[in-house]
Amino acid sequence: MKGKETEREEARTRPSKEARGHLDRERVLATAARLVKRHGPEALTMRALAAELGTAVTSIYWHVGNRESLLDALVERTLADLGEIRATGRTPAQRVASVARALRHQLLDHPHLVAMVHERGLTERMFLPAQRTLVHEVHGAGLRGARAADAVRAVQVHVVGHILVERNRERAPQQHPGEEELWTARTAEEDGALARALAGPHDPAALFDVSVKALVTGLLGPAP
Amino acid sequence: MKGKETEREEARTRPSKEARGHLDRERVLATAARLVKRHGPEALTMRALAAELGTAVTSIYWHVGNRESLLDALVERTLADLGEIRATGRTPAQRVASVARALRHQLLDHPHLVAMVHERGLTERMFLPAQRTLVHEVHGAGLRGARAADAVRAVQVHVVGHILVERNRERAPQQHPGEEELWTARTAEEDGALARALAGPHDPAALFDVSVKALVTGLLGPAP
DNA sequence: ACCTGAACACCGTTCAAGT
DNA sequence: ACCTGAACACCGTTCAAGT
Numbered sequence: 001m002k003g004k005e006t007e008r009e010e011a012r013t014r015p016s017k018e019a020r021g022h023l024d025r026e027r028v029l030a031t032a033a034r035l036v037k038r039h040g041p042e043a044l045t046m047r048a049l050a051a052e053l054g055t056a057v058t059s060i061y062w063h064v065g066n067r068e069s070l071l072d073a074l075v076e077r078t079l080a081d082l083g084e085i086r087a088t089g090r091t092p093a094q095r096v097a098s099v100a101r102a103l104r105h106q107l108l109d110h111p112h113l114v115a116m117v118h119e120r121g122l123t124e125r126m127f128l129p130a131q132r133t134l135v136h137e138v139h140g141a142g143l144r145g146a147r148a149a150d151a152v153r154a155v156q157v158h159v160v161g162h163i164l165v166e167r168n169r170e171r172a173p174q175q176h177p178g179e180e181e182l183w184t185a186r187t188a189e190e191d192g193a194l195a196r197a198l199a200g201p202h203d204p205a206a207l208f209d210v211s212v213k214a215l216v217t218g219l220l221g222p223a224p
Numbered sequence: 225m226k227g228k229e230t231e232r233e234e235a236r237t238r239p240s241k242e243a244r245g246h247l248d249r250e251r252v253l254a255t256a257a258r259l260v261k262r263h264g265p266e267a268l269t270m271r272a273l274a275a276e277l278g279t280a281v282t283s284i285y286w287h288v289g290n291r292e293s294l295l296d297a298l299v300e301r302t303l304a305d306l307g308e309i310r311a312t313g314r315t316p317a318q319r320v321a322s323v324a325r326a327l328r329h330q331l332l333d334h335p336h337l338v339a340m341v342h343e344r345g346l347t348e349r350m351f352l353p354a355q356r357t358l359v360h361e362v363h364g365a366g367l368r369g370a371r372a373a374d375a376v377r378a379v380q381v382h383v384v385g386h387i388l389v390e391r392n393r394e395r396a397p398q399q400h401p402g403e404e405e406l407w408t409a410r411t412a413e414e415d416g417a418l419a420r421a422l423a424g425p426h427d428p429a430a431l432f433d434v435s436v437k438a439l440v441t442g443l444l445g446p447a448p
Numbered sequence: 449a450c451c452t453g454a455a456c457a458c459c460g461t462t463c464a465a466g467t
Numbered sequence: 468a469c470c471t472g473a474a475c476a477c478c479g480t481t482c483a484a485g486t
Contacts, residue, residue, distance in 0.1 A: 023451085046479060056452050058480085063450095067479065121396030123389060128406060131422070135412060145417030152422065154435035161385010165347055172345030182352060188359060193369030198355070198376065211378035214442025219434075221441060247470085270460060280471050282461085287469090291460065452485070459478060466471070 023055055025063045033074055041071065041112055075116050082106055085130045092141030093216050096155065099137060100212045103130050103159045114163050127156050141220045151219040158215055166204045247279055249287045257298055265295065265336055299340050306330055309354045316365030317440050320379065323361060324436045327354050327383045338387050351380050365444045375443040382439055390428045 031052050035044050046067055050057040064070040085102045087095040107114050117126050134152045143151055180199045188195035255276050259268050270291055274281040288294040309326045311319040331338050341350050358376045367375055404423045412419035 045477090047477085058453080058482090059451050061480075118388070118392055121392055123392050124396065124403065128403070131403075131406075132411075135415075135418065135422075139413055139415065144415055146421045148415065148418045149421030150431060150434045153426075153431055154438065157386055157389050157431070157435065158382065158439075160389050162381055164342070164388050165381050165384050168342055168345055168347050172348065179348065179352070179355075182355075187356075189363055191359075191363065191368055191372065194359065194372045197370045197373030198359075202377075207374060207377055207381070210374045211381065211439065211443075214378065214445075215382075215435065215439045216442070217445065218438025218441035221438075269458090271458085282463090282472080283470050285461075450486085452483105454482095454484105456481080457479095460476095462475080463473095464471105465473105467469085 023053060023059055023063065028053065028060055028063050028070070029073055029077065032070055033077070036074060036112055041116055044071070071116065072120065075113070075120060075122065078110060078113050079117075079122075079126060082110075082129070085133045087133060087137050092137065093213070093220055095137045096134070096141065096151075096216045096220070097212050099130065099133050100155050100159050100216075101208070103127075104163060104208060107159075107163050111167070114160070114167060118160075118164065123160055127160070131156070143220065147223065154215065154219055155212075158212065162204075162208050162211070166208075169202065169204070247277060247283055247287065252277065252284055252287050252294070253297055253301065256294055257301070260298060260336055265340055268295070295340065296344065299337070299344060299346065302334060302337050303341075303346075303350060306334075306353070309357045311357060311361050316361065317437075317444055319361045320358070320365065320375075320440045320444070321436050323354065323357050324379050324383050324440075325432070327351075328387060328432060331383075331387050335391070338384070338391060342384075342388065347384055351384070355380070367444065371447065378439065378443055379436075382436060386428075386432050386435070390432075393426065393428070 028049070032044055032049055035049060035052060044067075046057050046060055050060060053060070060070075064073065083106070085099055085106070087102075088098045089095045117123055131152060134155060135148065138148045138151045141151075183195040183199040185192040185195050188198070252273070256268055256273055259273060259276060268291075270281050270284055274284060277284070284294075288297065307330070309323055309330070311326075312322045313319045341347055355376060358379060359372065362372045362375045365375075407419040407423040409416040409419050412422065
């Protein structure tokens with residue numbers, strides 16, 4: 001169901017709480033990754049990590065420097081594990097859109113990654129692998145030079161932007177006034193269906209689909 | 225050069241450091257806003273704020289509750305001050321795109337606002353005023369019902385997403401390998417112009433323009 | 449080479465005590 | 468009604484001292 005867990009297994013077989021044995025960079029990173037995965041990056045305090053490792057807080061510093069570089073290493077590792085993006089579909093527009101969708105799903109699989117990457121200013125770097133695929137597909141669509149570069153970057157920004165907003169929405173508190181109470185047929189210029197759509201629940205996947213199709217259509221369409 | 229500073233002036237005429245006098249919610253908020261504007265929200269500690277106000281740290285709590293609700297109030301106030309968005313241009317596509325651009329500029333004028341709103345999950349609320357304008361313009365373009373709602377939301381997400389990514393890029397450290405060293409004619413499938421464009425400096429405004437035009441074209445174009 | 453506890457300089461927040 | 472300092476429970480980090 002998760003795929004490619006190879007040597008991660010051995011770490012999980014021995015009991016985690018009291019697993020002291022010897023401490024090394026690998027064990028620190030693995031344990032930290034587990035904590036982040038379960039409770040989010042803000043829950044990763046040096047003291048909590050030390051408790052989980054069964055060592056003194058200060059021992060961690062010897063292996064990973066400090067908290068900041070520990071998180072850097074975690075992000076680095078996750079990025080390296082992401083795996084390639086492949087395009088599917090027949091038409092150029094379909095193929096470009098498929099890359100965007102694949103990218104989105106990859107990031108949704110790592111709930112905390114986007115925020116951590118964002119905070120570290122690594123957003124660009126995160127997309128370098130996918131950029132090559134995008135370049136290829138945009139070429140396949142017949143775009144060249146600066147216009148091709150614009151298309152690649154536009155799709156990139158669109159995907160990250162969408163995910164950032166989407167994750168944000170999930171944890172957003174109920175707002176007053178929110179879309180629900182704001183939009184009635186009267187406020188929506190008598191367009192009842194629009195009012196219902198704006199007041200109703202969000203479907204991020206559907207919205208992503210619509211907007212990415214529109215964007216790609218516009219990008220690959222006739223030059224201005 | 226900055227516009228609309230009315231009663232803000234009086235606060236600046238008296239010396240800020242030692243301005244004690246009586247403390248009230250208004251003065252706490254104003255001083256906090258000044259600190260955030262100058263050094264960012266992370267620099268707003270209760271102790272620093274107390275020092276600036278010339279009071280004990282704990283006095284602040286009586287007026288604003290705690291740090292979190294203080295920041296909430298600041299965000300609230302800034303949002304309320306934003307002012308309306310008006311569309312310009314002749315064609316429907318131009319008018320919708322102009323709303324997106326106006327929104328972007330409004331947010332760029334408040335460097336810390338987007339991040340603060342993002343952290344608080346208020347992204348949606350931030351856009352409620354602009355939503356009405358968007359609904360009107362999308363109607364003007366002939367869209368109705370669910371399709372109109374999709375268009376409105378797609379533009380919204382696009383603008384915030386773009387700004388989040390853009391602000392992120394500004395503070396991003398130099399990356400290795402970055403786009404500069406990755407893209408040569410050889411890696412770019414012999415498209416030298418594309419390689420130069422991807423390796424060269426970013427122009428966020430231009431990219432925003434291109435992508436928003438493409439998105440709007442796609443959204444207002446013939447239904448799928 | 450690795451691990452430790454004590455100590456430091458920060459946080460936000462609570463609370464009893466003042467006026 | 469408002470302001471205060473002392474105290475608490477957290478942080479990340481440094482460092483001299485241990486083995």
